[in-house]
Amino acid sequence: MAKKTIKDVDVSGKRVLVRVDFNVPLKDGAVADDRRINSALPTIKSVIERGGRAILMSHLGRPTGNGFESAHTLRPAADRLGELLGKPVAFPSQDCVDQAAADAVGAMKDGDVLLLENLRFHAGEKKGDAGFAQKLASDADVYVNDAFGACHRDDASMVAVPEAMKGKPRVVGLLVEREIKYLSEALAEPKRPFVVVLGGAKVSDKLGAIEHMLPIADQVLVGGALAYTFCKALGQSVGASRVEHDRLADAQKMIDLAARVDHELHVPFDHICSTEFSEHSGDIEIFEDSIPEGYMGLDIGPQTQSRYRRIIKTAKTVVWNGPMGVFEWAPFAVGTGSIARGVAEATEAGATTIIGGGDSAAAAEKFGVADRVSHISTGGGASLQMLEGRSFRAVDILDNA
Ligand code: AMP
Numbered sequence: 001m002a003k004k005t006i007k008d009v010d011v012s013g014k015r016v017l018v019r020v021d022f023n024v025p026l027k028d029g030a031v032a033d034d035r036r037i038n039s040a041l042p043t044i045k046s047v048i049e050r051g052g053r054a055i056l057m058s059h060l061g062r063p064t065g066n067g068f069e070s071a072h073t074l075r076p077a078a079d080r081l082g083e084l085l086g087k088p089v090a091f092p093s094q095d096c097v098d099q100a101a102a103d104a105v106g107a108m109k110d111g112d113v114l115l116l117e118n119l120r121f122h123a124g125e126k127k128g129d130a131g132f133a134q135k136l137a138s139d140a141d142v143y144v145n146d147a148f149g150a151c152h153r154d155d156a157s158m159v160a161v162p163e164a165m166k167g168k169p170r171v172v173g174l175l176v177e178r179e180i181k182y183l184s185e186a187l188a189e190p191k192r193p194f195v196v197v198l199g200g201a202k203v204s205d206k207l208g209a210i211e212h213m214l215p216i217a218d219q220v221l222v223g224g225a226l227a228y229t230f231c232k233a234l235g236q237s238v239g240a241s242r243v244e245h246d247r248l249a250d251a252q253k254m255i256d257l258a259a260r261v262d263h264e265l266h267v268p269f270d271h272i273c274s275t276e277f278s279e280h281s282g283d284i285e286i287f288e289d290s291i292p293e294g295y296m297g298l299d300i301g302p303q304t305q306s307r308y309r310r311i312i313k314t315a316k317t318v319v320w321n322g323p324m325g326v327f328e329w330a331p332f333a334v335g336t337g338s339i340a341r342g343v344a345e346a347t348e349a350g351a352t353t354i355i356g357g358g359d360s361a362a363a364a365e366k367f368g369v370a371d372r373v374s375h376i377s378t379g380g381g382a383s384l385q386m387l388e389g390r391s392f393r394a395v396d397i398l399d400n401a
Contacts, residue, residue, distance in 0.1 A: 003395060005401075008171060009142055015139055018047065018144040019147045030079075031076050035378070040056075040175060043144060044113060056114065057116045058074060058116075060073075060077070068121055089114065097135040101116055130156075141169075143398075144172070145158065152392060182375045183387075187389075190217075194316070194317040198224075198320075199322035200226055203229040205226075205384070211254060221308050222265070223322075224322050229247050231297075234267065238297065271287055272298060274295065275294055299331075300325060300335035301335075309342035316351045322356075337363075341369060344372035347372055354376075357383050
């Protein structure tokens with residue numbers, strides 16, 4: 001169901017509470033990567049350029065929930081946002097719901113921007129606490145969810161705050177609108193061939209997506225550590241590779257499902273392996289099919305790389321979530337680089353290509369293809385939940401268009 005957006009609301013003179021995703025990496029007290037802040041600018045500008053007052057709230061990292069921690073302050077994000085907007089951003093207090101914060105919100109003028117301190121300094125945020133949410137909601141006239149990276153979470157600011165604001169406008173921001181539109185359109189009516197590439201560390205994280213995508217996609221390609229649970233289920237020896245033994249039966253179910261729906265589930269058939277989980281040491285070898293004792297698979301091998309790249313290049317829709325190997329380390333980054341380039345080539349040949357957040361977005365940057373794909377999502381977990389075919393409670397409860 002399409003949702004109302006911030007553009008549908010008359011914000012003039014209104015206090016607009018916007019949940020953004022400013023969960024950005026920090027280095028030496030400054031924002032190391034401001035992509036998430038940049039992605040929120042269209043919504044923030046839409047509020048302030050029409051005379052609204054933008055009260056922004058976000059989480060950052062994983063503080064303990066027992067009050068202010070300097071390592072997790074959002075102040076650097078406020079500073080960076082001020083630079084990007086070219087105007088001051090108020091950052092009134094070390095506590096998002098104390099009197100100083102409330103006073104600063106009360107003193108805002110039309111067109112002002114204010115950022116509240118890290119929501120997770122209160123344990124109530126992760127618990128979805130209604131009392132905490134009520135305090136955040138009490139001064140606001142409009143609620144906006146523009147935090148795509150947190151849409152799969154039922155935290156207080158995502159669900160209990162809009163619940164507490166029933167009767168007032170509750171809408172999605174322009175980033176959330178764009179993210180959901182991209183993925184849902186690609187999944188609902190994909191141009192074919194439709195290829196889904198799934199990698200990463202844990203098969204347990206991706207089983208839901210594999211199960212949901214197998215009947216929809218023409219081909220599903222798996223790589224990364226999660227592939228070894230599949231290799232093992234297929235009876236191959238995988239040496240010391242990472243296998244989730246309690247998921248072998250699930251992997252077998254996926255192999256059976258692929259046969260039933262007659263869509264291809266590709267598993268790597270050669271592997272770049274090492275005797276140590278390390279960037280610089282260990283004996284590095286390439287093995288086909290079976291991996292001997294003492295070796296662990298850390299990247300897809302050259303033949304798998306070319307096969308995957310060929311399949312991706314001829315696709316008309318590609319969705320990619322999760323690296324093919326330990327791409328942070330040069331000896332095991334080749335497979336992920338090859339996929340990244342394949343996705344860029346597919347885009348240049350007219351395909352719609354979507355990279356699902358987190359590590360794959362970092363990989364796209366690393367291999368220089370970030371501006372050669374159709375869309376890079378700002379949310380890894382949230383885009384994965386869409387691949388699982390599950391909706392977001394945080395979005396479902398907002399006003400329908
Ligand atoms: P995820 O967070 O599930 O997307 O997983 C990403 C992480 O998986 C990255 O940090 C990779 O280094 C790691 N990874 C990918 N392939 C392997 C592998 N074969 N063995 C161990 N770790 C891997």
